[in-house]
Amino acid sequence: MAEKESKGKKGGEGAETQAAQQAPEAKQIGLGVRLVPAGNSDQPVFANYTVLNAGPGVVFVDFGFLEPAMLAALPRVAERGGKLPQTINGRLSVRVALSADAVRNLKRQLAQIR
Numbered sequence: 557m558a559e560k561e562s563k564g565k566k567g568g569e570g571a572e573t574q575a576a577q578q579a580p581e582a583k584q585i586g587l588g589v590r591l592v593p594a595g596n597s598d599q600p601v602f603a604n605y606t607v608l609n610a611g612p613g614v615v616f617v618d619f620g621f622l623e624p625a626m627l628a629a630l631p632r633v634a635e636r637g638g639k640l641p642q643t644i645n646g647r648l649s650v651r652v653a654l655s656a657d658a659v660r661n662l663k664r665q666l667a668q669i670r
Contacts, residue, residue, distance in 0.1 A: 603649045615654045622646040 603619035610616075622644060634640060654662065 601649045605646055613656060615656070615659050617652045617654060619649045619652070620646045621649050 601619065603621055604624070605620040605622050607618040607620070608615060609618070623646075626644065630640065
């Protein structure tokens with residue numbers, strides 16, 4: 557009887573081991589990606605200001621440009637007690653819509669910059 561119980565345990569363990577062996581493992585592989593420019597998309601666009609807007613399943617990233625001379629003047633105006641503007645006008649350089657996966661990938665890549 558003890559022999560039957562022992563065999564039963566071994567059989568159960570074998571089934572668990574087989575299931576573990578059949579389960580696919582998550583692997584990361586490196587894949588080269590080449591982006592081909594369309595129009596003038598290969599020309600860099602300078603931005604010194606960003607705004608994030610999240611929507612369902614997508615994040616919009618607005619890259620903008622604020623005039624550096626105007627930004628430098630703001631602290632001086634504030635120190636002198638001058639009136640600061642209610643709003644600052646900048647130029648929208650580009651708006652990018654990113655999927656959740658693309659946002660995670662961007663976050664990972666930005667974390668590598670040090």
